[in-house]
Amino acid sequence: MTSPGSYTSVDHSLGPVKGELRAFATDLEAEARGLGFCAFGIASAAGDDDRAARLDAWLAAGMHGTMGWMEERAHHRRSPQGLWPEARSVIALGMSYAPTADPLRLAGEPEIGRISTYAQGADYHDVVKKALKHLARWIVEQGPKRGLEDVGVKVFTDTAPVMEKPLAAAAGLGWQGKHTNVVSREHGSWLFLGEIYTTLAFEPSAAGRDSCGSCTACQDACPTNAFPAPYRLDARRCVSYLTIEHKGPVPDDLREGLGNRIYGCDDCLAVCPWNKFAEAAHTIKAFLPRAELTAPDLADLLTLDDAGFRALFSGSPIKRIGRNRFVRNCLYAAGNSGRIALMAQVEPLLRDDDPVVAEAAEWAKAKLKSSPSLADREA
Known part of the structure; x- marks a missing residue:
């Protein structure tokens, strides 16, 4: 969803405007939680040199495999303002899909296909984007009521050239763990991410702090050795990439590592100790598993x-x-x-x-x- 125009009618250096934006952000978080988002934070839309350098190094090493779109639109992906120059803030949001059962329970049943937890329910693209669009409309409607004219917004979830995980970490939803996914103290590894870029200059939240410590559980659990180093994923060896993104034959030396995983892989997420704090009670009903997909x-x-x-x-x-x-x-x-x-x-x-x-x-x-x-x- 987009709303044309840029936010130029207010001087953001003025104290009253900053106070109004803080109040707006508080109300915005409440509205988001009412729509099912359990994690909320705000990051600056400005570029981050370290974040961009990590992306460039990963692409240069070819670790994106056949996902050519990541390289083709890297200039948009490096920073929010690279995609939309008028953006001032990124509202980062998360919906929980914490599982009700152990994602690793079928490891010893080879005649059963293992489907990643996130794919056993409704398509998250549809569910998350619907809520994002609702929230974006609310922002645009509320702006003039608060003296903030020409508010612009754009919503994204997964399919756009957006560095969702680093932005979520910058907004304080959690941190990027050694498996490169976002880890939350409250929701573990089970968050669907979405973003609203806006022309409003909200005050950024405190960034997430890395709390992986010396733990290597996710690295040790990978069945195909897809982690050449902590915090670095080689997608070309990742089961999720191989079963979802990779179109041709899977390389012979990686096929046994797939085991009975037929769509995605939860192993590095499921073993994370922070998941003990994740409660399935936060899971949106649409994400609950369909019976026919739990153990096909x-x-x-x-x-x-x-x-x-x-x-x-x-x-x-x-x-x-x-x-x-x-x-x-x-x-x-x-x-x-x-x-x-x-x-x-x-x-x-x-x-x-x-x-x-x-x-x-x-x-x-x-x-x-x-x-x-x-x-x-x-x-």
Whole structure:
């Protein structure tokens, strides 16, 4: 959502205006919490040289993999004002999706597909953006009532060239942990992020303070060694990237590391000690898991055609990757399962129209044939 115009009618150096903006920010936080946002903070829209340098170094190392859009719009991503020069402040917001069950509980059930917690409910893009647009309209409506004319706003969640995690940390929602995701003292690792850029010059919140200490739990938990160093993620080895963003065949040396993860990965988030403070009571109802996505059988998922895939994942973020990439993921999981019974679903996919799916089926078949004997598997 956008509202044209820039905030030029008021001298921000005047004390009364600063006082009004502080009061406005207080009311704004209350309105945000009423819309389901459990985390709120404000950051400056000005550039940050250190933040931009980290982005540039990450891109230069090629750690973004095939996510070409990150490099193509890096000039917009480096700072909020690089995307929108009129922006003065960033209102950073978070919605909790804290799980009601242990995200790692299916690690020992290879015939079941593991779907990341965030994708088991409604598509967060839709839920968060709807609330952001409501809040943005409220800001625009309230501005003139407070003597603040020509208030401009733009809303973002995930799909725009915005450095959401660093901005959330700068706004005090938490800090970027060693797994590079935002960690909150109150909500752990389970926050969907959204931003409202505005022409209003609100006073920034205190930035989040790193509280990871000497803990390396997230680094140790990664099944594909995607962290070359703390606070540095190589997306090319990350299960979430490989199962969601990566379009071609997954490199052979990383397939076993996928295990039975068929969409995303929660491992580095789930082991974070700060999650003991996260309460599922804050979770928006729309994000609660759908029963059919909490522990789906690989045998059923491998039979999905395009129509069946679309029906099953209607309203889910999983729908965005399409049937072929999803079935590819399920084939890797089948190959890793050691369950010879899945051969009945794997073999028809050897003739799939999509060459990536067909190749994944070949790999799964070979893996299953080289698994222990049937007697050992059934024991």
